[in-house]
Amino acid sequence: MSYFITFEGPEGSGKSTVIKHVHEALSKTCPVITTREPGGIAISEKIRDLLLDEGNVMDGRTEALLFAASRRQHLVERVIPALNEKKIVLCDRFVDSSLAYQGMAREIGFDEVMSINQFAIDNHMPDLTIYLKLAPEVGLRRISDNRRENNRLDQETIDFHKKVVSGYNELSMLYPERIKVVDASQSVEKVVSDTLTIIEEYINFRGEYL
Numbered sequence: 001m002s003y004f005i006t007f008e009g010p011e012g013s014g015k016s017t018v019i020k021h022v023h024e025a026l027s028k029t030c031p032v033i034t035t036r037e038p039g040g041i042a043i044s045e046k047i048r049d050l051l052l053d054e055g056n057v058m059d060g061r062t063e064a065l066l067f068a069a070s071r072r073q074h075l076v077e078r079v080i081p082a083l084n085e086k087k088i089v090l091c092d093r094f095v096d097s098s099l100a101y102q103g104m105a106r107e108i109g110f111d112e113v114m115s116i117n118q119f120a121i122d123n124h125m126p127d128l129t130i131y132l133k134l135a136p137e138v139g140l141r142r143i144s145d146n147r148r149e150n151n152r153l154d155q156e157t158i159d160f161h162k163k164v165v166s167g168y169n170e171l172s173m174l175y176p177e178r179i180k181v182v183d184a185s186q187s188v189e190k191v192v193s194d195t196l197t198i199i200e201e202y203i204n205f206r207g208e209y210l
């Protein structure tokens with residue numbers, strides 16, 4: 001059995017740190033790969049550069065289409081082959097990012113953004129999604145304190161980032177079976193242990209590996 005697990009949340013919610021710890025823990029008992037969107041493979045990293053370049057002024061629908069194009073190539077080249085090899089795929093962002101950022105915050109609409117993504121993902125939805133929930137003010141403060149790379153989307157207004165969080169909150173209510181919420185304002189140790197509990201329960205329930 002293979003598992004496609006995605007991690008979602010606003011800027012500064014700690015996805016990459018949590019994924020690193022989850023990867024370490026799961027890889028003791030099962031084959032795991034970690035990847036990210038937009039990016040993860042050469043073509044998608046090039047699209048990422050276009051998308052995140054602060055010098056680009058981009059139409060919202062162009063942005064949504066580029067994220068979907070990057071997603072398609074990454075899915076075909078990286079995710080599907082790993083799932084076919086019965087691996088657990090941990091992916092930093094996937095379609096819910098497009099729904100929250102482009103659908104809600106750019107105000108294109110969930111349905112419109114989902115329709116171009118249906119074409120891109122061809123029904124390959126994640127088995128499980130961990131949503132690291134955090135107030136946008138806290139996340140943005142964290143990234144400015146840590147001097148992490150600042151990109152075109154980080155530069156958006158606080159209202160934009162509030163809409164991203166409302167988008168995620170709405171998605172977690174629409175798809176409670178798939179999207180599990182973790183309070184990302186807690187210590188890293190607690191966020192990681194809450195996340196691992198959810199993943200291990202899910203995998204045990206499906207009856208493999210652990």
Ligand code: TMP
Binds near residue numbers: 092
């Ligand atoms: P990252 O900061 O997690 O590396 O993601 C890059 C930025 O791209 C982040 O601001 C979220 C944004 N993004 C979207 O707007 N839509 C998407 O579909 C994805 C995958 C990311």
